[in-house]
Amino acid sequence: MRRIASSDDHRAHPGQPQYGLAAVAAPGRTRGEIFNALYQRRTYGTTGSKILLEFLIDGQPMGREVAARDKPKLSIEAHGTAEIETVDVLRYSNSAGGFQILQTMHPGTADFRWNAADDTFREDSTYYVRLRQVGLVRDHVAMAWSSPIWVKSEHKES
Numbered sequence: 309m310r311r312i313a314s315s316d317d318h319r320a321h322p323g324q325p326q327y328g329l330a331a332v333a334a335p336g337r338t339r340g341e342i343f344n345a346l347y348q349r350r351t352y353g354t355t356g357s358k359i360l361l362e363f364l365i366d367g368q369p370m371g372r373e374v375a376a377r378d379k380p381k382l383s384i385e386a387h388g389t390a391e392i393e394t395v396d397v398l399r400y401s402n403s404a405g406g407f408q409i410l411q412t413m414h415p416g417t418a419d420f421r422w423n424a425a426d427d428t429f430r431e432d433s434t435y436y437v438r439l440r441q442v443g444l445v446r447d448h449v450a451m452a453w454s455s456p457i458w459v460k461s462e463h464k465e466s
Contacts (some may be wrong), residue, residue, distance in 0.1 A: 348369075348372070349372075352448070357388070
């Protein structure tokens, strides 16, 4: 089953800023490109703000499964509708017993870029990004969550 965040609006008012939004990271706006991006899980959700969020690992977009021979290289680009308060990078691994926050950043600007390698990567892991911006949308915190990226460890052969 594939799920996306959206406003489930039964009043014929989709996309209003007070409701959750589903964002699709498609290369274009044709029906085929959008449905292909949905099928490939290149989506993210927000609590209603039209935040732009891109999350990559080793150049591969959110929703993908990535094989890593070395430390995965993470990249985030975000453009908020207001000042971005925090950006968290989370990783799930079996040895950690759940999700842990790998990095928390406090950009203090509406536009944000970040690149780094996960120096603690040791095993198959799942990553995602959580973003919070200043201000509320209809009394709700303005946030965005990426789709996950699954990273499979491919140890180098000696």
